[in-house]
Amino acid sequence: MFSTVGLFESLPCPEKHNCRRVKCLFNHRPGAKEVHTLHIPVEQPAAPAPPATAPVASSSTSGTQRSQIPAQKAASSVPAKRPLSYAQVSSPNRTKEASNEPPRKLQRTGPPTVATGVPTAAPTSTGCPVLRVSAAHSYAPIPVRQSMLKNLYDHFCVLYKAILPTNPTLASEHSLRQEEEVYKRSNKHTYRNAVISSIAALKRRAFPDSASHASVGTEGDLAARAEAAQKFATLRLTRAQLVPYVLSLDDMRRFGYVVEVPPGEGGAQPADEGAVKTCERCAQPFMVKRKEEADECVYHWGKAFSNKVNGEKRRLYTCCSRPSESEGCERGPHVFYESAPEDLHRRHPFSYSHGRGTDTTLDVVALDCEMVYTTGGMRVARVSVVDAAGKEIFDEFVRMDDGVEVIDFNTRFSGITPELYASARLPLASVRASLDTLIGARTVIIGHALENDLKTLRMIHHCCVDTAVLFPHPSGPPYRRALRTLAKEFLGKTIQSGGGTVGHSSVEDSIATLDLVRWHVLNRPPPPPPKAKAPAPEVIDVDAML
Structure with missing residues (x-):
């Protein structure tokens, strides 16, 4: 019989006086407090094993006798586990320390990452963009998507032929966005046909002559513009707005x-015929006369603007691109303009x-x-x-x-x-x-x-x-x-x-x-309320100049 470790000596025997064990592991002392425990099998340390014997041949030839040589065995290093009370076992919120469970692995927190398969490649100016998408994140095979993207790019190049010289990346940008739009609204069974339908729609568009043309953009762009145009057309402004x-x-x-x-008296002098005024066109003084009698004025009908010619800053006219000191390019009568409220x-x-x-x-x-x-x-x-x-x-x-x-x-x-x-x-x-x-x-x-x-x-x-x-x-x-x-x-x-x-x-x-x-x-949001007062500027009308 092996010797006891004494782990149950503090606990009263559950069979009390009816115990028939010769050497009971529990406490039989009078006055021991009864504790209800669950007898959960626990791993006990291994008791000292009897020495193993290995047969060794004797030198004696008669009556073979085998001597016993004890073999060394490592003692178990597993610590003994303490028994759990009923409350600890039955509690659903027991801690890991109480249950002696090993800690779980750390897990990543936050929402799971969803692979969308949306292309991440940037458009290029030299050709069709290349998709940079993991095959595991795309429901359609990457070679198929790349082939469809190439077809979209080729048709955008044909459509934008007139505007590509001034917008070299436009076909690349729009083909990439168009493929993304088709991918998001399709599945693996409808993807190919959806791209083909987009290409057919590209063929029906009018050839644009500028980047702001109505046929420039992806299908999503055109749909958004159509919706905005519908909202714009149905908007009837009210005074409250x-x-x-x-x-x-x-x-x-x-x-x-x-x-x-x-x-002053309004309308007292409707005309000023015969008065000397300053010509609005040539800035020369003249006498106001009727059309058939008016003196001829040589002037520039455009506005002067600054421009650099061969590194030299010069003032040129918008009407004829001549220098400001050049003779006028138009002929007509002298005219005058009044802006003072009293004169008007x-x-x-x-x-x-x-x-x-x-x-x-x-x-x-x-x-x-x-x-x-x-x-x-x-x-x-x-x-x-x-x-x-x-x-x-x-x-x-x-x-x-x-x-x-x-x-x-x-x-x-x-x-x-x-x-x-x-x-x-x-x-x-x-x-x-x-x-x-x-x-x-x-x-x-x-x-x-x-x-x-x-x-x-x-x-x-x-x-x-x-x-x-x-x-x-x-x-x-x-x-x-x-x-x-x-x-x-x-x-x-x-x-x-x-x-x-x-x-x-x-x-x-x-x-x-x-x-x-x-x-x-x-x-756009409404304009902000007026701020501090400012002096009235001299208004320059550049409507004809721009």
Whole structure:
């Protein structure tokens, strides 16, 4: 019988007085406290083993006797485990220390990483991009995807043939994005056919002539643009939407608006025939005369701009690219322009736009005017108004007041010809009366450099939204961006493209200003509230220069 280790001596025997063991492992002393334990088999240290014997041959030949040689055996190093109480065994939240369980391996925390198979290659300028995707992360074989990507790239190159010289990476970028779009919306059974359908759609597109063309982009780009166009077309601006965009009186004064009726008698001197003025074109003094008697002026109709020629900075004209000191490229009569509110009021009186009834006045309109040079300065010759949906509601030519003669129709910019002007029947006073049925004091008027239009209409209005202010020039005031430049950049529309002698269309320009405000409402936050006051800058109209 092996000797005991004594691990159970502190525990009373569960059989108590009925125990029949000769040498019991438990405690039989009187007064021992009974503890309910579970007898869980535990690994006991190995008891000293009897010495192993190995037979060794005896030198005796008679009566072979084998001597016993004890063999060495390493003792077990496994420590004994303590018995667990019932509470420890039955507790679901027992600790590892109590259960003597070995610690688990550390596991990575956080959401599992999902392999999407989206290509990570960057577009190249020399050819088709190469996919860098693990085969295990792609449901479609990588060689198949690379082949499909190559087909997309080849067809994008054919489509963008006219614009690739100026945009060499465009085909590579769009083929990579197109393959990614197809991969995300397909599976291993539909992937190949989906790419083939995309290629067929590429073949049906019109060949673009610029990077801003409607057919440039992936299928996702075209769908997003179509959705934006639908949202844009259905947006009907309301007065409540435009309240944050309305210029404050301080801003109106800053940008040259007339906000109150100037002093003096309005309309006291409609024309200034016979007076000496400074020519608006050549900056030379001249005497104001009618067209048939006017002196000839040689001038540049474009604006001067700075340019470097052979490393030398020179001033050139936009009309003919000649130096600023060169002789003019255009001939016509001397003309003059007045901007002081008192002078304008003396030619024709200013008045407020009160409206003539709430039934016909509109909440939002867009307005544009075309002007001509007269013996009374620059005067309005055409007025166009569209409603909040872009529908034309007013378009009239304006006959000059009595005593005012047209010197130059300025057809290059105004689009007014002698034939068109001959159809004018209403003078400015009658046109203003007609506008009062559409425009009330609370009507929001949208325009580009709107203060010029209101000045020539002799209209004082305090609810104005000006796209020249919403889309400021990078150099800040007094510079302004041209309307056709804004329309091209933000709307993708080409306006005022009639050529050097056709001029603008006031209906087209008013629709463009309305669409620019629509775009701003949909894509940009409202302008911040006005800050500290600033002195009124001298306005430089660069509309014809850009």
